[in-house]
Amino acid sequence: MRKTVSAITSTSLVICAVTMAAALDGCALTPQQKALKLEPTLSAAGFKMLPADTPKRQEVLASVPPYQLRYFIHNGKPRYLYADPDNCNCIYVGNQLAYQHYEQLKLDEQMTNEQQQTAELNQDAVMQEDMDFSAWPYDPMW
Numbered sequence: 001m002r003k004t005v006s007a008i009t010s011t012s013l014v015i016c017a018v019t020m021a022a023a024l025d026g027c028a029l030t031p032q033q034k035a036l037k038l039e040p041t042l043s044a045a046g047f048k049m050l051p052a053d054t055p056k057r058q059e060v061l062a063s064v065p066p067y068q069l070r071y072f073i074h075n076g077k078p079r080y081l082y083a084d085p086d087n088c089n090c091i092y093v094g095n096q097l098a099y100q101h102y103e104q105l106k107l108d109e110q111m112t113n114e115q116q117q118t119a120e121l122n123q124d125a126v127m128q129e130d131m132d133f134s135a136w137p138y139d140p141m142w
Contacts, residue, residue: 031067035084039092041105042082046098051090061091 029037043049052061064070064083072079080099082092094102 032084032086035067035087038082039084039088041109042092042094042098042102045094045102045105047080047082047092047094047102049088049090049092051088052085057091061085061089064091 039049050057052058060081061083062085064081066083066085068082070081070083072081078096078099080094080102084090084092
């Protein structure tokens with residue numbers, strides 16, 4: 001019974017620690033750092049990176065909130081726009097298919113992260129269980 005309670009308590013502590021670390025990791029990033037992590041995913045999903053190298057693109061870049069994926073209609077078709085004025089001075093533009101692919105990539109990444117965290121929790125729990133010496137008889141010579 002003691003070993004089970006100890007393993008449950010240890011596992012609970014590890015879960016709390018991993019959850020807090022993940023939460024703090026997200027809070028510690030600036031919008032520019034988040035953009036650097038997000039932009040490769042946008043590109044992989046099919047978004048086109050357009051540098052703000054013309055007056056029209058500079059105007060668009062200045063007119064939209066930075067670091068937010070925005071939905072809009074262009075010529076009657078749904079489009080998505082992401083502006084990064086600092087890292088690349090560019091706009092990412094994607095259609096509905098690119099957006100759906102982006103959402104799938106985010107889900108895949110989330111699932112991979114959760115699987116990795118679960119594996120780490122399981123490994124930590126096994127290590128805690130292996131290190132529980134309370135069930136061993138006391139031997140002063142040891």
